[in-house]
Amino acid sequence: MPVTTGNSKGGDADITGSAEGGAAKSVRSRAEQREDTRLAILDATIAGLVENGHAATTTRGVAERAGVSQGAVQHYYPTRAALLDAAIRRAAELTAQAVVENCSEVTGSDRERVAALIDQLWALAQTTPVSVGFEFLAAARTDPELSVSVAHLVGQLEGTLFTVAHRVLGELATRPGARDWLRITVITLAGVLLTGAVPAAADLVPAWATVRDHILTSFDTWSTGQR
Numbered sequence: 001m002p003v004t005t006g007n008s009k010g011g012d013a014d015i016t017g018s019a020e021g022g023a024a025k026s027v028r029s030r031a032e033q034r035e036d037t038r039l040a041i042l043d044a045t046i047a048g049l050v051e052n053g054h055a056a057t058t059t060r061g062v063a064e065r066a067g068v069s070q071g072a073v074q075h076y077y078p079t080r081a082a083l084l085d086a087a088i089r090r091a092a093e094l095t096a097q098a099v100v101e102n103c104s105e106v107t108g109s110d111r112e113r114v115a116a117l118i119d120q121l122w123a124l125a126q127t128t129p130v131s132v133g134f135e136f137l138a139a140a141r142t143d144p145e146l147s148v149s150v151a152h153l154v155g156q157l158e159g160t161l162f163t164v165a166h167r168v169l170g171e172l173a174t175r176p177g178a179r180d181w182l183r184i185t186v187i188t189l190a191g192v193l194l195t196g197a198v199p200a201a202a203d204l205v206p207a208w209a210t211v212r213d214h215i216l217t218s219f220d221t222w223s224t225g226q227r
Helices: 002-052 059-066 070-076 080-103 110-125 128-140 144-174 178-196 199-204 208-225
Strands: none
Touching: 002 059, 002 070, 002 080, 002 128, 059 070, 059 080, 080 110, 080 128, 080 144, 110 144, 110 178, 110 208, 128 144, 128 178, 144 178, 178 199, 178 208
16 A cells, blocks of 8 residues: 555654664764773873873883773774874863863952962972973983974973963063063072982972062062063
8 A cells, every 4th residue: 555655654754764874873983982082091191190200101001000901092093102292282172171171260450460460370380280390391301302302392381381471461461571581480480390300409499488589579670670
């Protein structure tokens, strides 16, 4: 009967549509799984760099930490250099995101906002992604290939910092010397953390309160000259 034929066609259409929807869902699921694996590899690389340092971080160690095969790591990143380069970019992305999230809502007077910005940068400088950045900075001194990636990392983070500083400080961040003051502040924080990370040299590092006071004093000196 014609009705039967019509129902059959409708059923076929439903089955086809369901199959197509299932295939699309499966494709999306596989894509998501691949992205999860890729990020797990990069996060394992970052963790390995923090724990073992640049020289001792291997693709085999990363694979074990990520819970995947070494072949899977090499599928996404054929060489150790490619893996480390991707880890640098991942660290930069995480750091930039944290800077924006932590510093964008700072309010108060110029000095209060600067103090809050300094405190946020100090807290951020002790997080895992930034620790990895320090590892790369140290290793890049004798590794020309790595130095290119590190230059990208530094440039990306500096751009983010200046964007956040402009949000926090407003017009003050556009005045002559503002960029140099922020750079000196970041370099100071890095120097304190790098020196403090060396057990034999840790006693040489002043307390954070002392470092903070000196940074704020440098801001007072600079900002007074801008009035």
